[in-house]
Amino acid sequence: MFSLQLKQGECLYSVITRHWQRLGAPSSYRYRRLLGLPSRHRVHPFLTTHLSVIGQKFGIDAELLLNAHTLYPIFRLVIPDSRKLAHSMLGSGKPSPVLIARLPQVACDSPFTIRCCPVCVEIERNQKGFAVWQLKHQIPGVVACDVHGVILNEYIMGDGGADRNFLPIPLSKHLRHKDASQQDILLAKSSTFLLHECCCKFSNHIEFMDWLQHKLNYTGLLTEGGYIRQKELEQVISSTFSDHVGIEFRQSNSLFSKACIVSRKGHQNCAHPLAYAILAYTLSSIKASGNTRADKNQVTAEEFPLPEMLEDARNGLSINQLCHKYSRSKCFVTRQLEINEIPHASNSMATDIAIKEKILSLAKMGKSRESIVEELNVGIGLVDKLICNTPGITDLRKSLRHQQKIKHSTEKIKQVCRENPELSRTQVRNLAETEYATLYKNNKPLLFSLLPEPQQPKPTGRKRKK
8 A cells, every 4th residue: 555656756745645546546635644644743854754655555665765755865965954854855854854955045945835847747747648836846945947947836835724635736737837047047946956066975064064175176266275266266156156247246135145155264154055056066167167267277376396496496586587487476486585585686675684583573572564664664565574484473372362362351351240249140241241252262160260169040920038
């Protein structure tokens, strides 16, 4: 009675609906009891729960249903609680997978919405005799079919018990045909690409982020220090999703800028699934379009022959000759020569060594660039150049600024507590929010040692007994 052949790309809700129709569409209460589901269970279109029970009834592996007939492969990349989501979908659905997947925050519409393409429905009915709810059409934010370029027909599954009935695909005469915009079609293609890659390549968020970093590095969108060239990435995304560079990007700034944010290494926050789809689709299509730094005959950081350039500099080649020979900027060549202490004559008015030592001495003390300029009467460019070209001094200055920030916050909290000994911890925090947050983030034991003793909460809403 419960045997049913699964179709590739069909969501589990469609499988259950087809079986329900095959049995003659009995009452939804009776059918849930046959499947072993709670009487008022809500079957979600792409985050279906009770998969272990459903798989046992249909004679199908529950893990297969989870990975091939739900959108779990996408959401395990989007959210940090992928194990918790899988446990909820395989089990009783508590806590709700809708809340675990952050659908109220990331989705553009109701989390209980199902869609179909009118052209896909017509083709399937002509070839097979029946149509199915396709999984790729249920990705949140997708409004068009990636194959036929038409707007998807959307159906809200209702509330107050109405969504607990199974919704078959409407007749063809009731389906609306409307052409989609080019950007909607590209977004649909990117989401389908991400779904395919998630099912075939990536098993968790870490693997996906490693792949992103590799792609960013290969396409030249990652600096030598591991930072992303945000402006260039925005331009690449804009040119991929728009015929006119920058126009569509500004109109959909929120979604596309989020794609740039999630590309950062170590990003763990929840984001819209389409942001990941846009990023993956763009980086995968750059190679074909030739819009990469690696395709421009430039020497990459890993291939650059730095020892040979330094040897040529010691043998007397000028900076201009080095720039021409190694296809590098004058700033880069000068920086490498100064880091390796190779003398050069790029400036006829070279700064005295004593002045340079004074600048570095003040910089190591943590003084700002402006104060060094005022004290020594030198140019800001020289000060900035020496600080950037001296190994280790930048990290030292960051550490000194951090220590100074901690010291300032400590003194501020002490002053507030000394001048107002009757205040509670919450009142102290309200008077020095910035300093409180700094110590809370960096040194909690120090903060709690400075604050007054915590007070017991007082009962509210009732009178105390005398």
